[in-house]
Amino acid sequence: MSDNPLLERMKKEGHDRLLIGGEWREASDGAEIDVLDPSTGEPVASVPSASRDDVIAAVDAAEAASEAWASTPPRQRGEILRRAFEMMIERSDELASLIVLEMGKTFAESKAEIAYAAEFYRWFSEEAVRNDGSITLAPAGDKRIIAIGQPIGISVLITPWNFPAAMATRKIGPALAAGCTVILKPASDTPLTALAIAALMEEAGVPAGVVNVVPSRRSSEVVPAMLDDPRVRKLSFTGSTEVGRTLLEQASKRIISTSMELGGNAPFLVFEDADIDAAVDGAMVAKMRNGGQSCIAANRFLVHEAVADSFAEKFAARMRAVKVGPGMDPGVDLGPLINESAQEDMAESVELATGAGGDVLAGGKAPDRPGFFFEPTVLAGVPADAEVLGREIFGPVAPIVTFGSEEEAVAMANDTIHGLAAYLYTGDLSRGLRVAEALESGMVGINRGLISDPAAPFGGVKQSGIGREGGHEGMKEFLEIKYIAASW
């Protein structure tokens, strides 16, 4: 028993099982995944761990529902998404408490995630009716060139644990808007939120088989089984670059269309002409949103040498004031990390930075308490070639490096295999735009630490990904363009 009312209701109604073709089922071989509360390390629930047979049954269900869903009028598909948006907002407190339970972030952050996640349904309810094509006269005048977008087909969606609601709706929303049926495999650390959203979508009117959810501890077995199935036409993945690389190889066998939202190593540039207090505010958001466990989290603070001391002191003071504790406790700003290995990674990042000559200005260790916590940490004077700067830190640890010129700052920022997000603070907008254009990243925040927006195209360059989610681009990832040559 947990004291989470939504979880207890899910257990009672069987909504903590696999969802395949509108039925809530056990795994074919009875295997289960324990879901832990990261603030205690204790199990709070167990959900079935889908087998190969289960995921193929999910493909069967997605196929059975596919034709009817693709031919459901776009307005009707949009209205179902719109209802799901409204229901998520109405139930945001209980959904947020489930995120806190299995993922650990604070209640306030969990509520913010539910609002963000729901917005993808609102946005794609509006996009569903805007699947525009084109008709042009061929340059030679011999025919009309008609281009239309058709649903790409059965889509496999794989999501990470760090935003268990938003990463799911950012894929389900556009897929359903486009007329595709889906099989969602959520991260095994956080399957409950995805199951709760799927149950809510059933209530909102999503027909059986359109959304199937198959948590599984056996990803490296069940995902290739789906990708090998000729009925599957799309893979949309959010997760680490390493797993993305493996999945791209697997998808290449059947030339499956892929969208890849992968890891990041975001630079946060502070120029000498920046408003330092505003930059510190932005740093707190860009670093500490989701406890630093975000693909777009500021990972390297690159600060002009003239303002580095003042920025570091102010940033460290703010980080020291962050209250650490279980996500549901009032007044807590920072919850635990997802698991023990994440906690060990933070200690290792601190060691790498101090070993290279960095100084600890705030935090630096795990607090003496149960659960996977780590103190908000600021490391100043880290040399530009320190190994830690090549890592995706994914937690509340902030290394600061100094630079002397704009050119040097851009070169340092681009010195990574990743290219997801970047942030810069300057009082000179023309410098801001010039540097933004020079940065090798899919997204840039100028004088702001928060960039995510369902209406904006989210995605990376280099080894941070392929494709975009959200914006007008999001639904296109689930459409195939057909060209029809016509004479009349």
Ligand code: NAD
């Ligand atoms: P992960 O790559 O370990 O796992 C992501 C998903 O892939 C999970 O569902 C997992 O079960 C599954 N998976 C793992 N191994 C697999 C395999 N061999 N075959 C098939 N599926 C497999 O990532 P994570 O630890 O859950 O999430 C953190 C990572 O996600 C970070 O690198 C972060 O930057 C990235 N991320 C990227 C974005 C983005 O939009 N670019 C957003 C959030 C997180």
